Amino acid sequence: MDKTMILVPGRTTKQGVGLIDSKFKKDYREATTTVEINVEDMARLGLEDGCKVKLRSADGVVTVKCTGRRTEDLPPGLMFIAYGPPTSKLMGKDTAASGMPLSKHLEVELKRVS
Amino acid sequence: MMRVAEKAKSEGNIKIVEDATCTFCGCLCDDMVLTVDVDAKKITKAKNACVLGKALFLNYEEEDRPFALIGGKEATTAEAVEEAAQILANARFPIIYGMSDTTCETQRKAVGLMDMLGGTIDSTTSVCHGPTGMALQGVGESTATLGEIKNRADLVIYWGGNPAESLPRHFARYAVTAKGMYTPNRKKDRTIVNIDVRHTKSVPVADIFIQVKPGADFELLWALRALVKNRHVDPNIEKKTGVSMKTMKDLVERMKNCRYGVLFFGMGLTMTRGRHFNSAAILSLGSDLNEYTHFIATPMRGHGNVTGADTVVAWQTGYPFGVNFSRGYPKFNPGEFTATDMFVRGDADAGLILASDPGSNFTQAAVDHMKKIPMIVLDPKYTHTAKLARVAFTTAHYGINVPGTAYRSDGVPIELRTCLDSKYPSDEEVITAIYRRVEQLLIAKKRSKGANNKRQKAA
Ligand code: SF4
Numbered sequence: 143m144d145k146t147m148i149l150v151p152g153r154t155t156k157q158g159v160g161l162i163d164s165k166f167k168k169d170y171r172e173a174t175t176t177v178e179i180n181v182e183d184m185a186r187l188g189l190e191d192g193c194k195v196k197l198r199s200a201d202g203v204v205t206v207k208c209t210g211r212r213t214e215d216l217p218p219g220l221m222f223i224a225y226g227p228p229t230s231k232l233m234g235k236d237t238a239a240s241g242m243p244l245s246k247h248l249e250v251e252l253k254r255v256s
Numbered sequence: 257m258m259r260v261a262e263k264a265k266s267e268g269n270i271k272i273v274e275d276a277t278c279t280f281c282g283c284l285c286d287d288m289v290l291t292v293d294v295d296a297k298k299i300t301k302a303k304n305a306c307v308l309g310k311a312l313f314l315n316y317e318e319e320d321r322p323f324a325l326i327g328g329k330e331a332t333t334a335e336a337v338e339e340a341a342q343i344l345a346n347a348r349f350p351i352i353y354g355m356s357d358t359t360c361e362t363q364r365k366a367v368g369l370m371d372m373l374g375g376t377i378d379s380t381t382s383v384c385h386g387p388t389g390m391a392l393q394g395v396g397e398s399t400a401t402l403g404e405i406k407n408r409a410d411l412v413i414y415w416g417g418n419p420a421e422s423l424p425r426h427f428a429r430y431a432v433t434a435k436g437m438y439t440p441n442r443k444k445d446r447t448i449v450n451i452d453v454r455h456t457k458s459v460p461v462a463d464i465f466i467q468v469k470p471g472a473d474f475e476l477l478w479a480l481r482a483l484v485k486n487r488h489v490d491p492n493i494e495k496k497t498g499v500s501m502k503t504m505k506d507l508v509e510r511m512k513n514c515r516y517g518v519l520f521f522g523m524g525l526t527m528t529r530g531r532h533f534n535s536a537a538i539l540s541l542g543s544d545l546n547e548y549t550h551f552i553a554t555p556m557r558g559h560g561n562v563t564g565a566d567t568v569v570a571w572q573t574g575y576p577f578g579v580n581f582s583r584g585y586p587k588f589n590p591g592e593f594t595a596t597d598m599f600v601r602g603d604a605d606a607g608l609i610l611a612s613d614p615g616s617n618f619t620q621a622a623v624d625h626m627k628k629i630p631m632i633v634l635d636p637k638y639t640h641t642a643k644l645a646r647v648a649f650t651t652a653h654y655g656i657n658v659p660g661t662a663y664r665s666d667g668v669p670i671e672l673r674t675c676l677d678s679k680y681p682s683d684e685e686v687i688t689a690i691y692r693r694v695e696q697l698l699i700a701k702k703r704s705k706g707a708n709n710k711r712q713k714a715a
Contacts, residue, residue: 148470150453152523153422153558159311162280165616165640202620215455220470222454227616227640235621238531240390241382241578241594243619246527247471 145187149177149197149221149232149248157224165226174226179252180218181210187254194256199248202231205255221250263673269295273675278302278309279357279560279655281423282665283430285309292675299656299675306424316656318678321638325648333649333681333689340608340632340647341693345701347606347630349582350375353595354612355569356559358634359660359672362684363561363568366610369691371572372698374582376604379565380612381577382594384523385555387532389566389576390590391539394532398542400518400552402429402666407436409552411514413449415538416473416524417556420457423665426556431520432461438515447510451476452524466507469498474530476504477537483508484544512548519553526555557665560655564663599625608632608690611654611683615641634683649686652678660684 160170177197179189189195195208206228216222223229234244264273276288290313291301302313324336331339344350352370355363356379363379370377381389405412412431419426427433432443439445443461450462453470468476476497479489483504494500511517519542525534535555542553557563566576573579575588591597595614598604599622606629609615615623616639623644631645642648652658657678661669 150470152418152456155307155421155424155457158280158308158421162308162311163315164637165613166638217454217467220454225617230617230623231620233619235596235600235619237591237594237597239591240531241378241386241590241596242527242531243383243596244528245383246524247529 145183145252147179147183147219147221147250147252149199149223149229149250150246151223151225151229151248152246154224157226170226174224175206175228176223177206177208178211178216178222179208180213180216180220182213182218184208184210187252189254193254196253196255197228197232198251198253199232199234201234204228204231221252264675266294269293271675273673276673276675277655277662277670278305278312279662279672280308280312281560282557282563283423283425284560284662284664284670285425285429286670288313290675294676297676308424313656316653316676318676318680319637319650321650323650323680325642325645327646333686336647336649337686337689337693340649340690341697343606343630343632343646344369344373344375344608344690345694345697347373347375349598349603350606350608351595351598351604352377352608352610353614354380354610355565356380356562357611357654358561358683359654359658359662360561360564360568360669361660362610362654362682362687363565364572365684365687365691366608367569367572369687369694371581372691372695374584376578376580376582376593376598377569377573378579378593378595378598379569379577380559380562381566382590383596383617384558384562385526385535386577386590386594387526388521388535388539388555390532391535395536395540396543397539397554398546398552399554400666401668402431402664403668405518405552406430406434406439408438408516408550409436409518410439410445411447411449411510411517413451413511413517413519414458414462415451415519415521416528417520417522418452418456418458419520419522419556420461422522422558423556426520427461431518447514449507449510464507466499466503469496471529472497473525473528474534474537477534477541479504480508480511481537481541481544484512484541484548511545511551514549517545517549517551519551520556521553522556523558554666561662563665563667564661564669567663567667596622599623602628604629606630606632608634609641609645610634610687611651613639613641615639615644634686636680650680651683651686652680654683658682658684
């Protein structure tokens, strides 16, 4: 089942610590390849913690692991992921004459892969 | 290179360096007390550092890497300087990008290099607070140092940012639990508001959390501006923003009636729909409020010396980022002379990346173009960009091995104290060497062009 959601990438402590150590190591990779999804959305889409989902934006597609967040923390329809190579792949390339590609409010299609 | 007097005590192989500066984020905390094992070349303690600062200092080790790589093969720094200079001198539309994790002294040399080459210079600002840099040229800003904010602010509003995870000591050093001259009771003397699309780790310190719908920041900001000016606001705005009229009116009353207010805003505003319009709206809201009280609106900056990059490029060229010299004078045009656009469109035919990793954090289309052109990278670490570069220099760490100046996110310059030596050259030394060699190559090119012209005329 496909679902269009809004993905908000951002900084996290784990991602920050990971990038200081090395972007090629497991901690950084794990921190940047886990997407947080509202628990109600997860239930509706038949997703469980740890399962893999494909996120597709107009500019790219990545496969990441998912984890649930309570509605008080993350409203339905919204997902969060730490900045990293996967978010760069999904980011837009048009900067609308500003130099800044849209990087925080990405419309993505979500599909379970495992 | 400017040297700052070392404030260090030594006992055997252990050295204590006081008032060192952490360069990981824009807080640029200059109260680090570092314990250094000189023989092991390790920092064993970093007193006062947050979790990110600790990771920066305690994980520091001088990696045993080649001084440089050319086409993936080991080379000396001198050989790499020659290769880099040849690439740049022969390029028609080169770009320097990055600069937010190096000293102001290096940034200044980098501007000189691009000025000489007639190329483009851009910093990571273009993909962080670039929209704010555009907005403040249009609407101005009401600003202050973080010291003044610490001492005076009794209403602190965080909008679209998560300092708990990106600027971890922002609360304790400057704006929430810091003890100020007129805020002696710390958090008790301040009201903290957080506005965001999600409940971040910064929300628990706030007295008030306002959850705005994604992509509706501009509408909320504009409605608040109208309410501040006692104008009518259509109640339907609630549906668009997800924020009730009651909440908006309460916030407006707090803003108008505080003694000293501050709006700290993050990339939740600049990286989303609206970009520079969002920044202009929040800067304008801050200015509007000065009719009633004292109010500040200021961006929260991420990288250690990204503010230095804006400042240096601005005092050298008149503009903060996205500057091109091909006409012989600086031209500012975001969208044309900004790194993402130059790489995505395929305009740049050579790139020098200074202390940044666009190979990992740029959009795929930009990375695809970087793979096609000769790239030069200066970085203490092996990065995704170094992997795709023609020339990769290993350089020393600023703030650990290299002294110099960095600008805190409020524009206050901080001198960096070093604690360990490095066998690798500094960014400044490499850029200076490239500059000198490019200068020779350009003079030689000019001379041979002149000689050719003479020959053609004589024939
Ligand atoms: S807040 Fe920033 S500058 Fe201060 S110690 Fe932490 S990472 Fe370093």
